[in-house]
Amino acid sequence: MDPQGQQAGWRLADAAMSDRERGIFWRNRLLILFDLLPLPAAFCESDGTIRVVNPAMALEWGVLPGHLTGRNALALFRLTAGAQLHPVNEAVRLRRRSRYPVKVSWSSASGAERHGELIIDVVTDLPDASPNLLLLLRMVDQHAAPAPGPAPEEHAQLSAVEAQILALAAGGCTTTQIAGAVGLTDDGVNYHFRQLSQRWGTTSRAALVARAYATGVLAPGTWPPVPAHRDPRT
Structure with missing residues (x-):
């Protein structure tokens, strides 16, 4: 659909909504943008x-x-x-x-x-x-992301949420399943994956999981996967 036709479709959909439905519609989209910020x-x-x-x-x-x-x-x-x-x-x-x-x-x-x-x-x-x-x-004190190839003690630099997301990803959970388990939206989970990818210099979730095991973030020899260092805040 061309941009003008798409805009016309949005206007028709908006006109068909009740005030309550319109409020929910825009609130949900604003929350998505808020999560992505x-x-x-x-x-x-x-x-x-x-x-x-x-x-x-x-x-x-x-x-x-x-x-x-x-x-x-x-x-x-x-x-x-x-x-x-x-x-x-x-x-x-x-x-x-x-x-x-x-x-x-x-x-x-x-x-x-x-x-x-x-x-x-x-x-x-x-x-x-x-x-x-x-x-x-x-x-004002942001530091450059570390170079690829994290040290074994890098698990100390990850938050409990990031470790939990990596454990769920290692267990084969989808983005939506991870979001439901940790209380985030899909976009919120993807935000954490992007942050981890930039920090570790990886381009896929499989590489993130491999690094998580190599650096001691995830406990070896356990199924389903769990973080090696549990945090009471989780």
Whole structure:
């Protein structure tokens, strides 16, 4: 179908939907885009309580996205010298749509000290609605990915979620089956596969599984496959 015909088809489909169906349709597509966003992101209540985070944000703490739901996002970070949240609090109080960059630091899943900028957007759906916060984390200490050929102790650099995804892939699970097992969308699982492929310099899942066994990420001699180092957060 040509682009014009495709757009016309979308308009007809949209017109046939009820308001509720239309809302669900666009919400699902926005969640897919949110999952694919490479920048760590979170959507929060006005007090910072997390409603949803994307895989990139959860990866910083080595947990599934659902494990951060209900926590206060601002408690995950430490304000650097001179950084203040007072302007954000005032924007929330006045229901003023604004954007505020805040310098922060935090401890990653591996225990490394990280530094970056937390971009806080105060957003509202309606003029009289309670504001929400959209958080985007921009890291300033990103390092180049390691060269192919990881060392045997590389399992320490993987999160529990990544190890679990590799174990399920080694057992022959499909993307959809993996997504259901770890609580992600298909796109969220594919995001982790892309990150692992870039980190290890591989081009296929079979190569990822082979490296996972070679580096001690997966326990040898077990079926179904399991991570060699279990993490209580899983």
